[in-house]
Amino acid sequence: MTCKDRPQVLLIIFTILSCSLTASATVSEANALLKWKSTFTNQTRSSKLSSWVNPNSFCTTWYGVSCVRDSVVRLNLTNTGIEGTFQDFPFSSLPNLTYVDLSMNRFSGTIPLQFGQFPKLIYFDLSINQLVGEIPRELGNLSNLETLHLVENKLNGSIPSEIGLLTKVQEIALYDNLLTGPIPSSFGNLTKLANLYLFINTLSGPIPPEIGNLPNLKELCLDRNHLTGQIPASFGNLKNVTLLNMFENRLTGEIPLEIGNMTNLDTLSLHTNNLTGSIPSTLGNLKSLAILHLYANKLNGSIPKELGDMESMIDLEISENKLTGPVPNSFGKLSKLEWLFLRDNQLSGPIPPGIANSSALTVLQLDTNNFTGVLPDTICSGGKLENLTLDDNHLEGTIPKSLRDCKTLIRARFKGNSFSGDISEAFGEYPNLNFIDLSNNKFHGEISPRWEKSRKLVAFIATNNNITGPIPPEIWNMTQVSQLDLSSNRISGELPESISRLNRLSKLQLNANRLSGRIPSGIRLLATLEYLDLSSNSFSFEIPATLDSLPRLYYMNLSRNELDQNIPMALTKLSQLQTLDLSHNQLDGEIPSQFSSLQNLETLDLSHNNLSGPIPESFRDLLALTHIDISHNNLSGPIPDTTAFRNAARDSLEGNRGLCGNTTQGLNPCPMSSSGKKKSNKDRNLIIYILVPIAGAIIILSVCAGIFICFRKRKPQIEENSDSESAETLSIFSFDGKVRYQEIIKATGEFDSKHLIGTGGCGKVYKAKLSTVTMAVKKLNETTDEEISKPAVKQDFLNEIRALTEIRHRNVVKLFGFCSHRRNTFLVYEYMERGSLRKVLSNNEEAQILDWSRRIKVVKGVAHALSYMHHDRSPPIVHRDITSGNILLDGDYEAKISDFGTAKLLKPDSSNWSAVAGTYGYVAPGIFFFLPR
Numbered sequence: 048m049t050c051k052d053r054p055q056v057l058l059i060i061f062t063i064l065s066c067s068l069t070a071s072a073t074v075s076e077a078n079a080l081l082k083w084k085s086t087f088t089n090q091t092r093s094s095k096l097s098s099w100v101n102p103n104s105f106c107t108t109w110y111g112v113s114c115v116r117d118s119v120v121r122l123n124l125t126n127t128g129i130e131g132t133f134q135d136f137p138f139s140s141l142p143n144l145t146y147v148d149l150s151m152n153r154f155s156g157t158i159p160l161q162f163g164q165f166p167k168l169i170y171f172d173l174s175i176n177q178l179v180g181e182i183p184r185e186l187g188n189l190s191n192l193e194t195l196h197l198v199e200n201k202l203n204g205s206i207p208s209e210i211g212l213l214t215k216v217q218e219i220a221l222y223d224n225l226l227t228g229p230i231p232s233s234f235g236n237l238t239k240l241a242n243l244y245l246f247i248n249t250l251s252g253p254i255p256p257e258i259g260n261l262p263n264l265k266e267l268c269l270d271r272n273h274l275t276g277q278i279p280a281s282f283g284n285l286k287n288v289t290l291l292n293m294f295e296n297r298l299t300g301e302i303p304l305e306i307g308n309m310t311n312l313d314t315l316s317l318h319t320n321n322l323t324g325s326i327p328s329t330l331g332n333l334k335s336l337a338i339l340h341l342y343a344n345k346l347n348g349s350i351p352k353e354l355g356d357m358e359s360m361i362d363l364e365i366s367e368n369k370l371t372g373p374v375p376n377s378f379g380k381l382s383k384l385e386w387l388f389l390r391d392n393q394l395s396g397p398i399p400p401g402i403a404n405s406s407a408l409t410v411l412q413l414d415t416n417n418f419t420g421v422l423p424d425t426i427c428s429g430g431k432l433e434n435l436t437l438d439d440n441h442l443e444g445t446i447p448k449s450l451r452d453c454k455t456l457i458r459a460r461f462k463g464n465s466f467s468g469d470i471s472e473a474f475g476e477y478p479n480l481n482f483i484d485l486s487n488n489k490f491h492g493e494i495s496p497r498w499e500k501s502r503k504l505v506a507f508i509a510t511n512n513n514i515t516g517p518i519p520p521e522i523w524n525m526t527q528v529s530q531l532d533l534s535s536n537r538i539s540g541e542l543p544e545s546i547s548r549l550n551r552l553s554k555l556q557l558n559a560n561r562l563s564g565r566i567p568s569g570i571r572l573l574a575t576l577e578y579l580d581l582s583s584n585s586f587s588f589e590i591p592a593t594l595d596s597l598p599r600l601y602y603m604n605l606s607r608n609e610l611d612q613n614i615p616m617a618l619t620k621l622s623q624l625q626t627l628d629l630s631h632n633q634l635d636g637e638i639p640s641q642f643s644s645l646q647n648l649e650t651l652d653l654s655h656n657n658l659s660g661p662i663p664e665s666f667r668d669l670l671a672l673t674h675i676d677i678s679h680n681n682l683s684g685p686i687p688d689t690t691a692f693r694n695a696a697r698d699s700l701e702g703n704r705g706l707c708g709n710t711t712q713g714l715n716p717c718p719m720s721s722s723g724k725k726k727s728n729k730d731r732n733l734i735i736y737i738l739v740p741i742a743g744a745i746i747i748l749s750v751c752a753g754i755f756i757c758f759r760k761r762k763p764q765i766e767e768n769s770d771s772e773s774a775e776t777l778s779i780f781s782f783d784g785k786v787r788y789q790e791i792i793k794a795t796g797e798f799d800s801k802h803l804i805g806t807g808g809c810g811k812v813y814k815a816k817l818s819t820v821t822m823a824v825k826k827l828n829e830t831t832d833e834e835i836s837k838p839a840v841k842q843d844f845l846n847e848i849r850a851l852t853e854i855r856h857r858n859v860v861k862l863f864g865f866c867s868h869r870r871n872t873f874l875v876y877e878y879m880e881r882g883s884l885r886k887v888l889s890n891n892e893e894a895q896i897l898d899w900s901r902r903i904k905v906v907k908g909v910a911h912a913l914s915y916m917h918h919d920r921s922p923p924i925v926h927r928d929i930t931s932g933n934i935l936l937d938g939d940y941e942a943k944i945s946d947f948g949t950a951k952l953l954k955p956d957s958s959n960w961s962a963v964a965g966t967y968g969y970v971a972p973g974i975f976f977f978l979p980r
């Protein structure tokens with residue numbers, strides 16, 4: 048019954064009519080909402096929406112609905128797990144709607160233009176859903192709107208200029224979408240606007256100068272777009288702005304002087320643009336500025352002394368520009384400074400003592416400049432210095448006492464200066480020190496046993512100084528060390544067997560010293576060793592016959608010593624070796640034919656020894672070999688017909704009187720005996736018959752059991768991470784065969800969308816087709832990446848990943864490992880051909896193929912996996928997020944659960960598992976939904 052139905056109603060029953068009017072309005076609003084709810088994919092299972100039942104009491108009993116005079120004014124369904132669209136939203140039935148918050152659900156589809164028809168709307172939030180399409184220009188009709196939030200969706204197209212009609216709007220947040228095109232200049236009409244957040248889109252074109260006329264603007268974030276042109280001088284009018292982020296765009300031109308008029312600024316971030324000219328001295332007027340990021344631009348000229356007037360400054364980063372001249376003394380006035388980054392410029396002159404005046408100074412990065420003179424005495428006088436980098440300057444003199452006593456140090460880089468003095472006196476004990484690089488200086492004296500007391504030191508690098516004497520035995524107690532580089536000094540003495548205690552060592556460089564005696568066989572216990580250089584010393588006796596179990600070793604250089612006897616068979620078991628250099632020793636005997644098992648060997652130098660006999664035929668199987676040097680031995684017989692030998696220069700084969708082969712390589716031609724030739728053919732066949740099945744078996748076995756190594760070619764991980772907080776290795780793998788970081792990058796086309804096979808909460812999944820095997824690579828998104836690279840989180844994360852790579856169960860997707868390098872952090876999984884159960888079920892054809900028996904098999908598989916993880920693992924591993932999306936199917940429809948254990952790691956604050964945390968055996972309802980129709 049409605050008003051229209053009964054136009055001729057009597058005045059006497061007015062009261063009754065008005066009752067029925069509101070009642071029917073009520074019921075029609077409630078029914079409209081129920082109708083919308085009925086379109087939600089999984090609406091029946093919502094605990095919160097289950098209160099949406101009785102239409103007669105909807106104002107009082109329904110979750111998220113608030114009324115005024117029996118009419119809905121507020122609809123707040125944030126974070127209720129709804130999966131649906133706005134197709135059937137009751138646009139015409141809710142005339143008094145004022146506050147709409149539908150954020151954090153799984154709404155998909157587009158934003159209907161009818162949302163522009165709510166004249167009373169004040170608050171409109173559809174953030175964190177899966178909405179696509181454009182922002183409807185009709186939203187410009189919401190003349191009362193104060194808040195517009197559409198963040199973290201997949202909206203594309205450009206921002207309609209009609210948004211500039213929202214004259215009452217105070218906050219617009221459209222960040223983290225796929226918006227393109229320019230920022231509309233009509234935004235200049237939004238006089239009430241206080242906060243404008245457009246970051247993480249692909250907006251282009253110039254920044255409209257009209258924005259500088261918004262009197263109430265407080266926060267303006269336009270960062271991580273493709274904006275071009277200059278920063279408008281009109282920004283000087285933005286007196287109330289406290290936060291101005293425009294980093295990671297393509298802005299050009301000079302920083303306008305007028306920025307110095309933005310006197311309320313506390314954060315100004317313009318880094319990673321193409322800004323030119325000099326830093327305006329007017330920035331000195333910004334007395335509230337605490338964070339100034341101008342790094343990675345093309346700024347030149349000298350640093351204005353007025354920057355010392357920014358009395359609130361905490362974080363000053365102007366690295367990676369072309370700044371010249373000295374650091375102004377006025378920096379001594381920055382008494383709150385915690386972080387000072389001046390690295391990678393052309394700054395010169397001495398480091399002013401005042402630079403250390405702030406008692407809060409924590410990070411001081413001055414490397415890659417032209418600084419001269421000695422370090423100021425006071426450099427660590429504040430007692431908070433953690434990170435000091437001075438690399439690649441022209442600094443000299445001794446290390447000041449304040450650094451010797453600087454207990455807070457975590458990372459210190461002195462590399463490439465002319466620091467001098469007795470190294471045994473220069474440094475103290477550092478309870479927190481993780482990384483120190485003293486290389487390429489003029490330190491002399493002996494290594495102090497005191498280093499043992501720096502219990503967290505992971506990388507100790509002192510190459511190319513004048514260090515003498517033996518390595519003190521205390522050094523071999525530093526079991527945490529992962530990189531030890533004392534090369535190119537004058538260190539003498541022998542290496543003890545106790546070297547085996549350094550069982551976290553991944554890179555050991557003691558080359559170019561005066562070490563003598565035996566190579567300790569304890570090296571074989573360094574299970575994580577990847578890089579070993581003992582060359583150019585005076586080691587003698589034989590190469591230890593036990594060096595056969597270094598599963599990660601890819602570089603081994605023992606050249607230029609006095610090693611003798613045979614090449615031990617053990618070396619042929621170092622299956623990851625890429626480079627082996629045994630040259631300039633006194634090795635004799637024959638080259639072991641088992642060398643052919645070094646399938647990754649690329650460079651082999653056996654020159655200048657006394658090796659004799661033939662080059663084994665099996666060298667033909669060294670498919671990776673590209674560089675060979677066997678010169679100056681007593682080798683004889685034919686040169687194997689392989690690329691490496693064919694391309695070998697004359698001088699890598701010379702000096703072997705008995706070798707024969709190609710005359711252009713300076714060899715004698717081989718005698719052509721037909722019987723000999725036949726024999727070798729026969730041999731070859733034999734090799735094929737025997738080796739192919741064996742190699743096949745090895746490949747299969749190693750796929751099942753092996754060890755996987757991830758590193759950049761010939762660059763040890765330790766260097767990869769040298770810019771990050773910790774020098775510890777950042778990769779863990781348990782897969783055999785050589786799969787390197789670069790190969791994964793290449794196989795995914797640098798994470799090209801054409802290899803994309805899925806998208807999840809914490810990243811995207813790509814298919815990586817490598818030469819021997821196909822893998823699924825989950826690239827973590829930036830926020831997850833940042834989260835796990837926090838020092839407090841990282842070690843735990845790595846430990847957990849390491850544990851997870853050890854899990855083997857036929858119904859658990861194998862996690863092969865993890866790799867992190869700069870912005871690319873990814874997990875590598877077994878590839879599952881048929882994708883997720885959800886995908887199979889949503890495809891009619893595939894869902895039919897997945898018949899009853901296969902579905903039962905899937906359920907059994909899931910049950911097996913859960914049972915194993917909960918009861919057979921100690922401690923038990925709880926998945927916390929099992930859905931049809933992470934039950935994957937292989938070619939035989941065998942189910943395997945993915946993301947076991949990582950759900951927790953990667954989404955530590957995710958709300959959708961808090962409810963089930965701890966309930967072992969929990970299976971989300973999703974998977975029982977797939978009985979055949």
Ligand SMILES: *[C@@H]1O[C@H](CO)[C@@H](O)[C@H](O)[C@H]1NC(C)=O
Pocket residue numbers: 089090092093094127128129130930959973
């Ligand atoms: C709908 O299903 C998703 C998973 O598909 C789940 O996360 C969400 O909680 C469900 N929503 C409701 C209301 O049950």
Ligand SMILES: *[C@@H]1O[C@H](CO)[C@@H](O)[C@H](O)[C@H]1NC(C)=O
Pocket residue numbers: 123124125146147148170
């Ligand atoms: C919606 O409810 C949540 C809490 O349930 C609250 O934080 C939020 O401010 C509400 N939104 C509106 C627009 O009232």
Ligand SMILES: *[C@@H]1O[C@H](CO)[C@@H](O)[C@H](O)[C@H]1NC(C)=O
Pocket residue numbers: 115116118142143
């Ligand atoms: C709701 O809207 C209707 C139609 O515009 C109007 O008649 C009614 O007074 C409104 N109710 C409230 C509580 O504002």
Ligand SMILES: *[C@@H]1O[C@H](CO)[C@@H](O)[C@H](O)[C@H]1NC(C)=O
Pocket residue numbers: 211232233234235236
């Ligand atoms: C701003 O508003 C004025 C007056 O309402 C209008 O004339 C002008 O076109 C608007 N500017 C933009 C850029 O939309």
Ligand SMILES: *[C@@H]1O[C@H](CO)[C@@H](O)[C@H](O)[C@H]1NC(C)=O
Pocket residue numbers: 261262263284285286287
């Ligand atoms: C700054 O904001 C205040 C109110 O918060 C306002 O009164 C003032 O006009 C604004 N200043 C400028 C320069 O617009």
Ligand SMILES: *[C@@H]1O[C@H](CO)[C@@H](O)[C@H](O)[C@H]1NC(C)=O
Pocket residue numbers: 283304305307308329
């Ligand atoms: C703004 O900055 C310019 C250049 O630094 C200066 O000339 C002008 O006086 C400033 N205006 C105001 C209102 O402070």
